[in-house]
Amino acid sequence: MKKSILTLAVSVFVTSALLAGCSSPAEKVVDAQSDVAQANQNLDKANDAYLADMDKYRKETTDRINANKKSIADFRARVAEDKAATRAEYYKKLDDLEQKNTDMQKSLDDYKADGKDKWEAFKKDFSNGLDGVGNSFKDLTGKKK
Numbered sequence: 001m002k003k004s005i006l007t008l009a010v011s012v013f014v015t016s017a018l019l020a021g022c023s024s025p026a027e028k029v030v031d032a033q034s035d036v037a038q039a040n041q042n043l044d045k046a047n048d049a050y051l052a053d054m055d056k057y058r059k060e061t062t063d064r065i066n067a068n069k070k071s072i073a074d075f076r077a078r079v080a081e082d083k084a085a086t087r088a089e090y091y092k093k094l095d096d097l098e099q100k101n102t103d104m105q106k107s108l109d110d111y112k113a114d115g116k117d118k119w120e121a122f123k124k125d126f127s128n129g130l131d132g133v134g135n136s137f138k139d140l141t142g143k144k145k
Contacts, residue, residue, distance in 0.1 A: 050116050057123060061108055064130060068101045068137065075141055093140055100133050 072094055079090040104126070111122055 046116075050119065051113065054113060054119060058108060061126065061130060062105070064134075065101055065105050065108075068133060069098070071137060071141075072098055072101070075137075090140070097133060097137055097140070100129075100136075104130055104133060 076091070076094050079087055079094070082090065107129075108126065113119070
């Protein structure tokens with residue numbers, strides 16, 4: 001009798017556990033739809049953050065490029081008072097810096113949203129290039145002093 005009661009209790013427990021774990025196909029569909037909706041919300045948030053980062057970076061770098069343009073123009077005005085030979089050398093270097101600065105702006109303007117990984121790589125390369133223009137200008141103005 002003890003064995004039959006124990007067997008019956010174990011059977012009832014196993015059966016109830018199996019039934020409790022099972023869900024109907026309709027419940028599975030509802031759960032899947034909920035998961036998809038949540039994933040779409042997360043994706044939308046990530047895309048919004050990505051686009052906001054792009055806009056912020058574009059504004060910051062455009063400001064830096066414009067600052068470079070102003071610095072180059074100011075330095076060009078200072079160099080205008082130098083000797084002709086020195087002035088020609090500075091003008092050539094300033095023309096190169098202006099071209100690099102313009103190329104950087106064009107590169108930034110032409111960049112299309114192409115995924116977060118590519119954006120991060122572009123940002124890194126672009127920042128390095130823009131830093132290079134700034135450093136070249138600093139080197140040039142340092143020689144003038």
